[in-house]
Amino acid sequence: MDYRIIETAELTGDDDPRRWIHEASNHLWHDEIVAVHGNDDLTRPLDAELRLSVANPERRLVVWAALPTGADDGADNVVGIGRLVLPLLDNTHYCEARVVVRPDARGxxxxxxxxxxILNRARAEGRRVLVTSTGSVPAVATSDADAVEVGEQLGFIDGTHPAARFLLGRGFRPEQLELHSVLDLPVDSEGVARLHDEAIAYADDYDLISFEGTCPDEHIDGFADLAVAMSTDMPHAEIDVEAQAWDAARIRHQERRQMAAGIRALTVVAQHLPSGRLVGYTTLLHDAAHPAAANQGDTLVLHEHRGHRLGMLLKVLNLRRAQQVWPSVERIHTWNARENDPMLAINFALGFRVVGTEAAWQRRLDG
Ligand SMILES: CC(C)(COP(=O)(O)OP(=O)(O)OC[C@H]1O[C@@H](n2cnc3c(N)ncnc32)[C@H](O)[C@@H]1OP(=O)(O)O)[C@@H](O)C(=O)NCCC(=O)NCCS
Structure with a gap:
């Protein structure tokens, strides 16, 4: 098939003449997610996608659509989408991309x-690494002849899968594996009460504070410090990322963006009573368009406060709160680096079960 590629940037409004490219991006990803997962829990409603595709001081967005030569402009005629996200406030050496081709136009x-x-643009922008992820490439046993090793001894994935072949052929390496797990609600309340009671005995010096949506003003600076720590403390394997620059204004901006996209956040923070410092947090996210599903966001306990079972306490409290304020939620999705044993141990104790793997792939542009 002969085709042409059209570029667009952030959406400038409802009358943007290239709005159809953003719509096509949403449609193609919707169908790909449903094909991989068998349900639409992880899709984004078009409205929300469009609201999130406007200009944002945190990042620049470039989207390309491929159309058969001779086909008119329009979302229904798009056979492929490429999308590049360029961080602007930090990690300016780095960028993230994804490509999806309509199944009937693949190969x-x-x-x-x-x-x-995408590679040419990323280089032209002076970026040194390009990262993408796949939720479709299965993990396999070591003995498999077509297995490709992830990072340094992080596991193996099926190198014959089309997405793996595509990325390997374009110079990407799989650097990290994340386990995708699901917890069915309601949880066994006695089991969770037991986990809570065991944990609370270790956490005398800490207070736990819940909030919905916006962080209380008195905690906003401490919360921004935790977001910075989250960006460095979570396992990144060999993915080349730097600390993110969070401050109160950026937290407020993120809260407004989430609300505009119909996403509600439930957070619990841990405060160390002797110092008054915030030392940990966990967040759950719920999109009104998917009443039955919620997603786990960040969870962090600062290094010097680990060992007090705060991770378990934060999660138990947020889970109980989620069951109260989001009664329609039937399951929670979470993703954890396969090497993140402490977080996985907490999740498995709570009842999460692994449903898939996601691989993070990196292509260096400076070598
Ligand atoms: C991965 C994907 C984008 C490839 O798009 P495509 O238009 O089929 O790609 P191409 O025709 O340019 O083929 C590129 C490579 O993909 C691999 N490939 C394509 N079709 C394949 C198939 N049916 N089986 C195995 N490998 C296949 C081949 O390695 C091919 O390279 P080669 O021709 O040098 O052997 C497409 O399969 C897709 O949209 N998948 C779902 C989204 C995704 O996983 N994206 C990748 C992460 S961003």
């Missing part, structure tokens, strides 16, 4: 052309 070079376009 004809469209994905390669979009990948080439």
């Amino acid at each position: 004809q070079g469209i994905g390669s052309a979009l990948a080439e376009t």
Whole structure:
């Protein structure tokens, strides 16, 4: 198939002449997510996608659409989408991309052309690393002849899967594996009460504070400090990322963006009573468009406060609160680096079960 590629940037409003490219991006990803997961829990409603695709001081967005030559502009005619996100406030050496080709148009070079376009732009922007992820490439046993090793001894994935072949052929390496797990609600309240009672005995010096949506003013600076720590303390394997620059204004901006996209957040923070310092937090996110599903956001306990079972306490409290304020939620999704044993141990104790793996792939652009 002959095709042409059209570029657009952030959405400028409802009358943006290239709004259809953002719509096509949403449609193609929706269908890909449903094909991989068998349900639409992880899809984003079009409205929310469009609201999140406007200009944002945190990042620049470039989107490309591939259309058969001769086909009119319009979302229904798009056969492939490439999307590049360029952080602006930190990590300016880094960028993230994804490519999706409509199933009936695969194997004809469209994905390669979009990948080439993205790589050229990322280089032109002076970025040194390009990162993408796949939720479709299965983890496999070591003995498999077609297995590709992830990072340094982090596991193996199926190197024959089309998405793996596509990325390997374009110079990407799988650097990290994340386990995707699900917890069915309601949880066994006696089991959770037991976990809570065991943990609370270790946490005399701490107070736990819940909030919905916006962080209380008196905690906003401490909360921003935790967001910075989260960006460095979570395991990144060999993915080349730097600390993120969070402050109160950026937290407020993120809260407004989430609300505008119909996403509600429930957070619990841990405060160390002797010092008054915030030392840990966990967040759950709920999109009104998916009443039955919620997603786990960040969870962090600062290094010097680990060992007090705060991770378990934070999660138990937020889980109980989620069951009260979001009674329609039937399951919670979470993603954890496979090497993140402490977080996985907490999640498995709570009843999360692994449903899949996600691989993070990195392509260096400076070598
Ligand atoms: C991965 C994807 C983008 C490839 O798009 P495409 O248009 O089919 O890609 P191309 O036709 O340019 O083929 C590129 C490579 O993909 C691999 N590939 C394509 N079709 C394949 C198939 N049916 N089976 C196995 N590998 C296949 C081949 O390695 C091919 O390279 P080669 O021709 O040098 O052997 C497409 O399969 C897709 O949209 N998948 C779902 C989204 C995704 O996983 N994206 C990747 C992460 S961002």
